[in-house]
Amino acid sequence: MPTFVHISDLHFGREQPEVIEGWFKATQAIRPDVVIISGDLTQRATDKEYRAAKQFLQSLPWPAFVIPGNHDMSATDLVERFFRPWKKWEKYIQTPLEPVVKTPDYTLVGVNTARAAGWYFDWSRGRISKQQIATVQQGLQNVPETSLKIVVAHHPFWLPKESEYRDLVERHNHALDAFQPVGLDIVISGHVHSAYTQVVQGVLIVHSGTTFSNRLNEDNPNGFNVIRGDHTQLEVEFMRWDGLQFQVAEQREFRYSNGVWQQTAGLNSI
Template sequence: MKRILHISDLHFGRLIPKVLSVLNQKITELSPERVIISGDLTQRAKTSEFIQAANFLDGLIPPYLITPGNHDLSTFRLHERFLYPWKKWQQFITADLEPTIATEAYKIIGINTARRVGYSADWSRGRINARQIKRIQDFFTTASPQKIRILVAHHPFWLPTGHQHRGLIGGAETAIQQFQQNGPDIILSGHVHLDYCHVHGGIIISHAGTTTSDRLLSGYPNSFNLLEVDPDKILVSRYHWSGNDFAYLTRQLFIKQTDGWYEQ
């Protein structure tokens, strides 16, 4: 089974140095073939934060795929947010806001769900549009049944009971309906700083909490997820910060059926 490590919401500018140090050790120990980072690399999109984040990425041994989050847009420097929102991201992190990767075992596509302006008063909520949905479907159309199809986005397509007030990504219902044809097997996301894994519309929704920052939700420590994927099964193991180390917490096994994915 291929190993993919999913981390999220690192928030350079609000990170815990000890947690970051242990994360680096854990990546070496678990030896994933790829690291996925689903947004909010920085706290306030400051140049200093992007430089720190870039140094972390330069030190990663496995190759990585990264998508931006709403915190990677400037909150208070409005001229920057509206006129050149992704200039620092593209200067320090990567020019590609929606990267793709294809291997013999899987296809991965990242989408940028952060927006300069939101439809609600809370501009931190993201959105997926029709163009992005079509691009995702077109990308997965050529995937053979032997390849796992992975979508990476910052904002959630499903939320557990008690957390719906955080708000789903705009366009979530339409996207899940459209994804019944040539859609992902699993969606990796972050944003709400809690970790969970659930099947919705036959698609696995796997969420990572904040992996390294002090912006913790009550009852949810720093965390990351380890995916082990085969064509017909995906094992998601969740790791929580225990005070000195990231300790294995639990795992969920998902099996592919003709009508979608089911938890074993």
């Protein structure tokens, strides 16, 4: 049964070294199969920040699955943003923007929802294109039924009430409609710097707060998630920084039945 540690919105440039140290300590005890990083590795996509993110990735003793977020494109160098938005990602991180990992136990499919610009004022918003939806669908097909199927995307496919002023990823309903029939179990995201879970259209949505940065969303301390389980049952633990160490703050349990996920234990359970 695989164990995933899900971290997000690291925002190197605004990182807190004592929190990173605490995260290593906590994660050593968890011994994850994979560390999933759902984007925003840097604060302003500078060389210095990218170097720090690279150093962090290289120091991980566990396999990492990493995708970019909107902060990983320069907001000040507009030539770079519009012509080579992922130039520094390619130079420092050197992994695909949309990685895919398939094992008998789990399938991880990454989607890059960050965009250099759009027909709206807020360029931090995310989008998933029709082509990306088709590619993810293909990625989820032809894998064993017993493989836990996970999509990792930076932007939210669902938002809690207090975050509804933020924007959902464009085409989120269309994407979930396309992914659920091919057996998608979980969508893992970040961006809003708060931790939550929700079952939407039968799929489990899991968000993490910012794990290392001081860009805190009120009421949401630094945090990360531990996801354990398989295609029939899952447990999600919210880990929160208490100022000295990461502690288990909450546990939620989910079960797959009749083709949909349902919460069976923990806060807001049915």
